[in-house]
Amino acid sequence: MISKPHVDWLALSPTLAMIGATGLLLMVAVFVPRRPRRGVAAAIAFGAFLAAFALAVVVAAKTPNGAAIVADSIFRDRYAAYGQLLIAGCGAVAVLISYGERWGDEHVAEYYALLAAAGAGMAFFVQAANLLNLFLALEWFSIALYVLCAIDIDLVGSLEAGLKYLIVGSVGSATLLFGSALVYGATGELSFDKIAAAGHAHNAMLVAGLAMMIVGLAFKSSAAPFHMWTPDAYQGAPTPVTSFMSSATKVAALMVTYRILQTAFPADQRLWQLAIAVIACISLAWGNIAALVQRNVKRILAYSSISHAGFMLIAVAAASSLGVRALLFYLIPYTAMSLGAFGVVAARERELGTPVTLDNLAGFGWERPLFGISMWAFMMGMLGFPLTGGFVGKFYVFSAAYDSGLWWLVVAGVIATMISAYYYLGVVRAMYLRESAELQLAPAGGAPPREFVLGGGVVVCLIVTVGSFFAVQPLIDVATSAASAIHF
Amino acid sequence: MTTLLIVLPLAGALLVAIAPLTSYWLGSLAALISLIEVAVWITTVGKFDFSDPSLQFAQQRAWIPDLNVSYHVGMYAFSLWLVGMSVVVMAACVIYGWWVDRARARAYFSLMLVLAGSIVGVFTAQDLLLFYAFFELMLVPLYVLIGVWGGAARLRATIMFVVYTVVGSLLMLAAIIAYGLQQGTFDLTTIKPSSSTWIFLGFVAAFVIKSPIFPFHGWLAITYRESPPEIAAVLSGVVAKAGLYLFLRIVIPKFPGPVHDWRLVLLLLASISLIYGSLLAFRAPDFRGVILYSSLAQSGLIVLGLLANNDLGFDGAVLQIVNHALISASLFLIAAMVERRCSTGEFRLLGGMARGRPALATVVLTAGVIALAVPLSTAFAGEFLILAGVFQQGWGWAVVGAVGIVLAAMYMLRAISGVLHQDVGPAVPESALDLRLGELAVVVPLLLCLIGLSAWPNLISGHSFGGNHAQATIAQGLK
Numbered sequence: 001m002i003s004k005p006h007v008d009w010l011a012l013s014p015t016l017a018m019i020g021a022t023g024l025l026l027m028v029a030v031f032v033p034r035r036p037r038r039g040v041a042a043a044i045a046f047g048a049f050l051a052a053f054a055l056a057v058v059v060a061a062k063t064p065n066g067a068a069i070v071a072d073s074i075f076r077d078r079y080a081a082y083g084q085l086l087i088a089g090c091g092a093v094a095v096l097i098s099y100g101e102r103w104g105d106e107h108v109a110e111y112y113a114l115l116a117a118a119g120a121g122m123a124f125f126v127q128a129a130n131l132l133n134l135f136l137a138l139e140w141f142s143i144a145l146y147v148l149c150a151i152d153i154d155l156v157g158s159l160e161a162g163l164k165y166l167i168v169g170s171v172g173s174a175t176l177l178f179g180s181a182l183v184y185g186a187t188g189e190l191s192f193d194k195i196a197a198a199g200h201a202h203n204a205m206l207v208a209g210l211a212m213m214i215v216g217l218a219f220k221s222s223a224a225p226f227h228m229w230t231p232d233a234y235q236g237a238p239t240p241v242t243s244f245m246s247s248a249t250k251v252a253a254l255m256v257t258y259r260i261l262q263t264a265f266p267a268d269q270r271l272w273q274l275a276i277a278v279i280a281c282i283s284l285a286w287g288n289i290a291a292l293v294q295r296n297v298k299r300i301l302a303y304s305s306i307s308h309a310g311f312m313l314i315a316v317a318a319a320s321s322l323g324v325r326a327l328l329f330y331l332i333p334y335t336a337m338s339l340g341a342f343g344v345v346a347a348r349e350r351e352l353g354t355p356v357t358l359d360n361l362a363g364f365g366w367e368r369p370l371f372g373i374s375m376w377a378f379m380m381g382m383l384g385f386p387l388t389g390g391f392v393g394k395f396y397v398f399s400a401a402y403d404s405g406l407w408w409l410v411v412a413g414v415i416a417t418m419i420s421a422y423y424y425l426g427v428v429r430a431m432y433l434r435e436s437a438e439l440q441l442a443p444a445g446g447a448p449p450r451e452f453v454l455g456g457g458v459v460v461c462l463i464v465t466v467g468s469f470f471a472v473q474p475l476i477d478v479a480t481s482a483a484s485a486i487h488f
Numbered sequence: 489m490t491t492l493l494i495v496l497p498l499a500g501a502l503l504v505a506i507a508p509l510t511s512y513w514l515g516s517l518a519a520l521i522s523l524i525e526v527a528v529w530i531t532t533v534g535k536f537d538f539s540d541p542s543l544q545f546a547q548q549r550a551w552i553p554d555l556n557v558s559y560h561v562g563m564y565a566f567s568l569w570l571v572g573m574s575v576v577v578m579a580a581c582v583i584y585g586w587w588v589d590r591a592r593a594r595a596y597f598s599l600m601l602v603l604a605g606s607i608v609g610v611f612t613a614q615d616l617l618l619f620y621a622f623f624e625l626m627l628v629p630l631y632v633l634i635g636v637w638g639g640a641a642r643l644r645a646t647i648m649f650v651v652y653t654v655v656g657s658l659l660m661l662a663a664i665i666a667y668g669l670q671q672g673t674f675d676l677t678t679i680k681p682s683s684s685t686w687i688f689l690g691f692v693a694a695f696v697i698k699s700p701i702f703p704f705h706g707w708l709a710i711t712y713r714e715s716p717p718e719i720a721a722v723l724s725g726v727v728a729k730a731g732l733y734l735f736l737r738i739v740i741p742k743f744p745g746p747v748h749d750w751r752l753v754l755l756l757l758a759s760i761s762l763i764y765g766s767l768l769a770f771r772a773p774d775f776r777g778v779i780l781y782s783s784l785a786q787s788g789l790i791v792l793g794l795l796a797n798n799d800l801g802f803d804g805a806v807l808q809i810v811n812h813a814l815i816s817a818s819l820f821l822i823a824a825m826v827e828r829r830c831s832t833g834e835f836r837l838l839g840g841m842a843r844g845r846p847a848l849a850t851v852v853l854t855a856g857v858i859a860l861a862v863p864l865s866t867a868f869a870g871e872f873l874i875l876a877g878v879f880q881q882g883w884g885w886a887v888v889g890a891v892g893i894v895l896a897a898m899y900m901l902r903a904i905s906g907v908l909h910q911d912v913g914p915a916v917p918e919s920a921l922d923l924r925l926g927e928l929a930v931v932v933p934l935l936l937c938l939i940g941l942s943a944w945p946n947l948i949s950g951h952s953f954g955g956n957h958a959q960a961t962i963a964q965g966l967k
Contacts, residue, residue, distance in 0.1 A: 325554070366592070380628060385624050385625070385627070385628060386620075386621035386622070386624050386625045386628075387621075387625060387628075391621065391624070392552070395617065395661075395665065396555075398661070398662070398665050399555060399665050399668075399669055402665050402666055402669055403669055407666070410662050410665065410666075411662065414658045414659065414661065414662045417654075417658055418651075418654055418655050418658055421650060421651065421654045422647070422651070425631065425646075425650060428631070428632070429635060429643065429646070432632055432635065432636055433632070433635035433636055433642070433643060433646070472551060472552045472554075473550060473551070473552055473553055473554065476552065476554045480554070
């Protein structure tokens with residue numbers, strides 16, 4: 001007789017809430033009549049993300065210290081709960097951003113089902129404790145995202161985005177899988193802590209596996225030089241999908257990267273520290289320089305997300321408890337700014353019916369004050385200017401790097417920030433400094449759509465972005481307790 | 489009290505942003521708020537103990553205890569004067585913006601008030617990161633103020649201005665992080681002096697660009713020419729002083745070793761700024777050109793005073809910072825009034841405006857004569873103290889300073905005569921009015937401040953460092 005393993009339902013509950021919603025939403029797609037379907041589906045998805053958020057809080061509250069491992073396969077700790085919190089929050093805002101999107105009603109429930117499935121996959125990803133679950137969860141949320149990218153068949157480039165993401169993403173997944181196999185071959189173990197115990201520093205097969213795993217995860221966090229899919233996928237995908245990809249995927253990929261490196265490969269720390277530092281520098285350089293010449297706002301934001309991956313990898317490279325705090329803090333304003341910025345782009349897109357470029361953003365700030373001011377705040381935040389959490393985040397990341405003796409990463413980050421001033425301010429320039437009269441647009445007719453739901457989502461992002469400047473210590477306290485799950 | 493000075497304009501900005509008023513009333517609301525700010529400052533002066541060299545009206549609250557960063561504000565006597573000049577100049581500029589009825593009033597006046605609050609923050613912050621935050625925050629409204637309400641080449645001006653300043657301030661950020669983490673605190677009152685040249689250079693980068701000092705003044709000309717005039721007044725009068733304040737508050741007290749090693753270089757750069765700026769001002773084809781290059785010269789002179797490293801130099805530098813803020817703000821506003829009448833500031837198209845316009849002539853002459861530091865004026869007092877101070881460093885530097893002052897007389901007299909005297913210029917319409925009451929209400933208070941200081945320069949030069957021990961106070965690191 002096969003003994004039934006003990007299942008820690010609470011540890012799984014955030015994931016289960018979202019995957020449950022996926023099932024429910026597929027039912028909605030079939031049974032709910034077309035007219036109320038959009039509202040019902042969005043409400044269910046929103047509720048599921050909120051429930052996952054609440055459950056993650058419960059898990060965090062009931063798991064006061066350290067990292068507990070359930071059945072050799074998943075972590076139950078505050079680090080994972082913190083990631084799930086952010087992912088669920090991103091999902092909820094992404095639902096708000098998606099609500100007004102003009103795609104056909106026949107796919108709307110499936111869209112939300114996939115969104116919830118992707119969220120569930122990521123939530124599972126951040127608590128994976130062995131290589132098997134790691135790969136399973138990675139594929140789980142990746143496949144959902146591939147489909148999401150291509151879901152709007154009428155959108156030019158959407159299919160291309162999905163295909164590019166699928167192909168390049170598969171290379172990333174395969175690399176991760178190959179790396180995992182090598183690590184398993186070198187140590188004979190699957191779970192992270194046992195790999196750490198069994199692995200020897202500078203075992204060639206282990207190091208090769210480690211390198212390939214870093215590459216595979218870098219694909220997901222869209223760090224250069226593994227970012228090739230990012231601009232095209234971000235530009236081609238429907239904007240709400242991009243908003244979710246750029247925020248939640250980053251949270252999942254970066255948090256998992258830190259966890260694996262620190263728990264499974266502590267012996268090779270000097271090695272992966274250097275590797276991550278180099279990847280961070282390349283991301284900073286590539287992301288910022290390539291963003292300078294873009295005209296399409298989604299592409300600018302895509303390159304900016306590459307450069308932000310670089311900033312966050314600086315925190316990873318620091319490999320210290322200050323580094324974890326820096327990463328965990330940085331993720332809060334970053335996700336808010338990224339979601340919010342894509343939300344504003346979505347609003348302009350719906351207004352114009354064309355892709356948003358710097359040219360047709362002219363005068364937007366004066367026409368739509370709320371969106372304009374929000375976008376301004378998001379751009380200032382990404383640039384790391386005060387009154388936004390981005391300022392504190394950058395300060396923390398640089399502090400972590402300096403504290404670990406990586407002063408040259410501080411220099412790289414500072415230079416990258418200087419370069420980035422040009423294009424972030426370029427967006428502000430487009431919105432405020434240029435007259436809409438310069439703009440040659442075919443009038444869509446009538447007043448722009450009133451986007452109450454989208455506006456709500458953007459306001460939430462604005463509050464988080466600005467609030468994380470003032471309420472730093474409470475957030476740091478949360479991050480610190482989450483970071484305590486990782487040992488140094 | 490200090491927090492009130494910072495928060496009042498910021499809260500005012502929020503109020504202006506949402507108040508359901510017409511643009512005229514928004515302007516008057518902003519003007520009222522900035523006048524209340526001046527009143528608050530005057531109350532502060534009344535309560536200030538000038539015999540005490542230590543920090544006063546200090547407030548400290550936790551911000552990021554994790555890294556020992558706090559919201560710590562307070563004022564030394566010299567910061568009090570710098571705050572005073574900021575609130576006065578800001579009030580004049582806000583009222584000027586109200587008088588000329590700037591378009592998009594809601595955004596304009598909110599941004600002006602944000603700027604006012606962040607400037608006060610720069611001069612009162614006693615925590616490195618907080619200082620940096622205010623330092624950067626100034627840039628956010630300035631970027632839009634120049635870019636939206638500026639002249640024809642405003643977009644290029646914003647890029648120049650932002651690129652230069654951001655480079656300087658980010659190098660300072662790197663220095664701040666290194667300094668703060670090395671010492672385990674970011675609190676300026678408790679942090680120990682450092683001997684690291686690299687950190688010193690990071691701070692100096694921000695200082696030389698912001699002030700500006702030759703050869704880092706590339707942003708100066710286009711920014712001051714393309715800004716709306718009242719923003720140029722704020723920039724040269726107040727914002728640029730943040731660089732000098734940084735030098736006085738942080739670099740000199742906290743980096744005694746590197747300052748000593750680099751004194752010659754800094755003295756040379758300051759001297760070149762003084763002479764080169766004066767020569768450029770003498771050659772400038774337009775009114776604003778004279779004022780903006782004289783700002784470069786003046787900041788060179790002030791740095792000479794700060795580097796003198798003695799009581800005379802420090803007292804004179806603080807007095808001259810305030811003087812120049814008031815002078816340059818009034819001159820830019822006067823230039824605006826001339827440009828408004830003639831649509832140009834170029835001397836070859838101007839001239840002969842004195843005839844039939846007594847108020848304009850009086851105002852230009854008063855401001856100009858104080859600017860060229862005639863004896864008995866407050867600028868003379870400030871420059872004399874600086875020269876006397878730097879003389880003790882070496883007589884050669886004093887000679888450079890004296891030459892600069894002679895050149896100041898030349899360029900100011902040229903500017904005055906180019907506007908007021910000579911033949912009536914082709915761009916000067918017969919119908920150009922004398923200064924109106926509203927314009928006088930903006931400029932005359934600034935000039936009255938200058939005349940008052942001329943009568944009693946010791947108000948600032950003798951009350952900036954608690955008794956007359958500036959050098960000793962600073963050498964102790966401004967605890």
